[in-house]
Amino acid sequence: MTYDTALAALADPTRRAVFERLRGGARSVADLARGMPVSRPAVSQHLKALKEAGLVRDEPRGAARIYRIHAEGLIELRAWLDTFWDDALTRFKAHAEGPDDDHA
Amino acid sequence: MTYDTALAALADPTRRAVFERLRGGARSVADLARGMPVSRPAVSQHLKALKEAGLVRDEPRGAARIYRIHAEGLIELRAWLDTFWDDALTRFKAHAEGPDDDHA
DNA sequence: GCTTACCGTTAGTAATGACTTACGATACTG
DNA sequence: CAGTATCGTAAGTCATTACTAACGGTAAGC
Helix, strand or coil, rough: CHHHHHHHHHCCCHHHHHHHHHHHHCCCHHHCCCCCCCCCCHHHHHHHHHHHCCEEEEEEECCEEEEEEEEHHHHHHHHHHHHHHHHHHHHHHHHHHCCCCCCC | CHHHHHHHHCCCCHHHHHHHHHHHHCEHHHHHHHHCCCHHHHHHHHHHHHHHHCCCCEEECCCEEEEECCCHHHHHHHHHHHHHHHHHHHHHHHHHHHHCCCCC
16 A cells, blocks of 8 residues: 555544544444444445555454554555655755755 | 644645745746746645745746745644644553554 | 344435636736 | 746536445355
8 A cells, every 4th residue: 555545544544533432442333433423325335435545454243344543554654754754854954064055 | 833834835746846846945836937827827826825825925026036946835834743743652652651542 | 933233225306526618816027 | 017837726627436225145043
């Protein structure tokens, strides 16, 4: 999976809430949907998007499917964010050593 | 700014491309828009969204406005991502020390 | 085998967001 | 002061997305 699919998957507030609900451990769709302001099929659709983004994994357990967070799916996103820190740090060092040249 | 606004701001492919174009240094709207598949006002709108998310800053330079990346705007998003790593690490440790209990 | 529980998908609807064109405002130059 | 360059915004259009209701499939229990 790539960071752009992870970003897009996490951008939706409801989908992100579904994702965050999984922090407490693996849960079923019905379990997740309880207490949420949207219907169970909507939660199922969001879980599908999170799965396609590589952020969650599921496994069958009887008629239910148990979903859990797949933290590895966030690796690329985190690495991408870090490149901006590296940029800022490089720029800071260059500034400390001499005049800043904005355009490479 | 909060991580949810940063996520939403970066989720759009075109807006993210605008953001990434700024890695090379501060640039004007017209400069950024050159070579992009959308119009200059569209780039301006995206820059507005990035600014509201705290991801870029601008300054006037004559009739032009110069935009540059504000990496500090990514702090909260990075911290939020790290909490998932912390969760995974905690869970791994607990697993190594004894039976895994999925539900807290 | 019927009932219950669970869930993914489809089709339809409504809301949202991305983009464009046009326009007016600001800054700079001659 | 007129012309040029730059840019943000408004209004309109269109595509995309989130959500619902309904349905059919699977698994388990009796």
